[in-house]
Amino acid sequence: MRSILCPNCSAPLEVDETQSVVKCPYCKVQSKTGKKEKIIEHFMLPVAYDISQIRTELVGDLLKQPGAPDDLHKSLKFTKVSLKYYPYWIITVHNRSNYTGNGEYATYSWPYRSGYRQIKFHLKPEKGVFDDEREFIIFAAEEVNQYLLDFQIATRGKVYYDKNEAKKIKADVVQSIFNLDQAKQEAVNSMRDIHKGLILKEITQIIEVTDNPIVKSVYQLHIPFYFLNYEVHGRSFDAIMDGATGRTVITKTPRSASYWVQISALSVFFGLLCSAGIFLAVQQILGYFGIFGAITGGLLIIRTLQLGFKRRYQETRRSKTRKRLFGRSTSWY
Amino acid sequence: MSQVIGFQCPHCNAPLDINPEDAIFNCEACGQALLSDGSIFDNHYILSNSISKGNIQDIVKNFIKKKGKLRGIKKYKITNISPILLPFWSVAVSASTHYMGYRQYTETRTRTRRGSKGQTITTTEHITVYRHVENNINEKRLVVLIGRRGSSMYGYENAKEIIRRDFNKAVPFNHNQLVKTEKDFQYLSSEIAADAANQLAKTVVFDDHRAQAEKACTKVFDCATQITFEGVYFVHIPVWKVDYHFKGETYRVAISGNTGEIIIGEIPVTKIFRMIFLSLTFLFLIGGGTFSYFLGYSAVATSIAGIIVSLLGLLTLRNVFKPMTVVG
Numbered sequence: 285m286r287s288i289l290c291p292n293c294s295a296p297l298e299v300d301e302t303q304s305v306v307k308c309p310y311c312k313v314q315s316k317t318g319k320k321e322k323i324i325e326h327f328m329l330p331v332a333y334d335i336s337q338i339r340t341e342l343v344g345d346l347l348k349q350p351g352a353p354d355d356l357h358k359s360l361k362f363t364k365v366s367l368k369y370y371p372y373w374i375i376t377v378h379n380r381s382n383y384t385g386n387g388e389y390a391t392y393s394w395p396y397r398s399g400y401r402q403i404k405f406h407l408k409p410e411k412g413v414f415d416d417e418r419e420f421i422i423f424a425a426e427e428v429n430q431y432l433l434d435f436q437i438a439t440r441g442k443v444y445y446d447k448n449e450a451k452k453i454k455a456d457v458v459q460s461i462f463n464l465d466q467a468k469q470e471a472v473n474s475m476r477d478i479h480k481g482l483i484l485k486e487i488t489q490i491i492e493v494t495d496n497p498i499v500k501s502v503y504q505l506h507i508p509f510y511f512l513n514y515e516v517h518g519r520s521f522d523a524i525m526d527g528a529t530g531r532t533v534i535t536k537t538p539r540s541a542s543y544w545v546q547i548s549a550l551s552v553f554f555g556l557l558c559s560a561g562i563f564l565a566v567q568q569i570l571g572y573f574g575i576f577g578a579i580t581g582g583l584l585i586i587r588t589l590q591l592g593f594k595r596r597y598q599e600t601r602r603s604k605t606r607k608r609l610f611g612r613s614t615s616w617y
Numbered sequence: 618m619s620q621v622i623g624f625q626c627p628h629c630n631a632p633l634d635i636n637p638e639d640a641i642f643n644c645e646a647c648g649q650a651l652l653s654d655g656s657i658f659d660n661h662y663i664l665s666n667s668i669s670k671g672n673i674q675d676i677v678k679n680f681i682k683k684k685g686k687l688r689g690i691k692k693y694k695i696t697n698i699s700p701i702l703l704p705f706w707s708v709a710v711s712a713s714t715h716y717m718g719y720r721q722y723t724e725t726r727t728r729t730r731r732g733s734k735g736q737t738i739t740t741t742e743h744i745t746v747y748r749h750v751e752n753n754i755n756e757k758r759l760v761v762l763i764g765r766r767g768s769s770m771y772g773y774e775n776a777k778e779i780i781r782r783d784f785n786k787a788v789p790f791n792h793n794q795l796v797k798t799e800k801d802f803q804y805l806s807s808e809i810a811a812d813a814a815n816q817l818a819k820t821v822v823f824d825d826h827r828a829q830a831e832k833a834c835t836k837v838f839d840c841a842t843q844i845t846f847e848g849v850y851f852v853h854i855p856v857w858k859v860d861y862h863f864k865g866e867t868y869r870v871a872i873s874g875n876t877g878e879i880i881i882g883e884i885p886v887t888k889i890f891r892m893i894f895l896s897l898t899f900l901f902l903i904g905g906g907t908f909s910y911f912l913g914y915s916a917v918a919t920s921i922a923g924i925i926v927s928l929l930g931l932l933t934l935r936n937v938f939k940p941m942t943v944v945g
Contacts, residue, residue: 292625292632311632312632313625313632314632344866344867345940347865347866348866348885348886348940348941349940350886350891350937350938350939350940357865374766376813378816387838387839388836388838389717389838390719390747390749390838392719392747392748392749396724396744396746397724397746398724398746398748399720399722399724399746399747399748400746400747400748401744401745401746401747402747403719403721403747410839412841416816416819416820416823417813417816417817417819417820418817418820419766419817438770439765439766439808440765440770440805482827485827485837485840486838486839486840500813501813557902570910570913571913571914571915571919572909572913572914572915572916572918572919572920573909573910573913573919574919575909575916575919575920575923576905576906576909576919576920576922576923576926577906577923578923579920579923579924579926579927580902580905580923580926580927580930583927583930583931584898584927584930584931584934587930587931587934587935588934591934591935591937591938592938594938597940
């Protein structure tokens, strides 16, 4: 504990050693206490959805799926519920990479119409700079959960991290596998990978790269997720839901018996159409008429099975190109 | 203690309620935008709100009527209307890129010659050719970035388009005006600071120009971009987020408060809708089948009919199985 005076009304204020902001009880002015150099910014998202609200969200999403049992509001029963806080790091990195190496250029010969028939590649010394800033979200739990990795996280409404808040609602907190320095290093590595990829687009042989990565901002965020096991008419399913925004990370979808009857009927129909078509085409009955049936029946049965058996539902998903570009970490822009 | 800094508005001196999320914030008393170090930020604009709660019913009704045909949606109920001011950064940049590379493509040559017995022989050759590509991309553009990390709010990402299109209609953010036209709105500030927005905008343009260069060439040898910033603006746009219930399920619609247009919206897929598209699949089958029956002598005609009907079927079956329609 130490004492300071409010800069606005001079009232004495008591401040904890680790506290970075204090609000004066008299004049309501908030002040920075100047003790911020060692504080790691660590936030959490409050659990805004209790278990009954999460159930409503889940049932709502499931009922929109074709063939969901109509009585899902009543028949869905949770068998196991656990709430876990997962760690993410949100890091902005600026990097300036100077590179030298050998880049390609081409000479052309044997003109032909609008171009040349022959191309020859040569190398020439080349140097350049990449200078940019990118943001990374790093999923920092030890166990890699693909669905949590793909989930578009929200950061709105975050509050300062408080272990007791999690304890109060009986939530487990998954610790970050990275400490502050490691997380920064992870982001810096991702940034370097991006720059290396860019450099290799400009030159084919790298001779030297000097860079200067600077971490512009960093904070850790714990996000609450519900891990649910539930039963519908004696069958078990599982789901992950975002406890802060109520969105569905992933769930399997229960279907009614009549749905399966319809899918089977449709598949059998297309299957028969396909086989009949093949038979007619092979036997040369009605000329080539059978080809039509073989093609449509074959393609449509595949489509029916593909759509009809789709079990997973994800409300948000990171785009595939982003993932391909940036791998485990991601950038928003 | 000299290092204590008080958070007070430099414009009107009122105490400021600061929030760990915000990189830019507004004085609750006078609305002045301030940077996190307490200095005044003047480039704050807004696309004013022009609709009221009363209009929402009509807008949603029209939306469902127009986009929700063939579904028999009659009894739906609006359950929640939440107006919110969403923050964006709009960065004006002028960018020029010079790129160089080569392009590989095919030239087709058809030659006709006379054979030994006097008949004509036609040969077609495909020849691979290369061409040097060197070009400049010069543009001035407005890069719009969302002001928050993660775009989990409904319609947030899609509203960028509105700013890109209508930024010239934006007016300076004015607190007094706000109290009149946007008083019901929840105000959301930006988590991203102005200089970070500049940097991120630069990355957007840079990545985009490189992608353009890569599209124009088979391989890019060199690609360099120069960027000058011409202004950074903090822009708010009013969005009405509406939830409506249909058969016990909730669907969402985001409406631009500036123009009343739908930014993005969900429409239920009903049993009737699924049946219509399933019937369509069968109709196409019958149509294609009849066609093939009469043209059974041609393998090409029946194959083409089969492929066309299958492609149509892939689309109609998709409509049969999808959970809902998203428009926007």
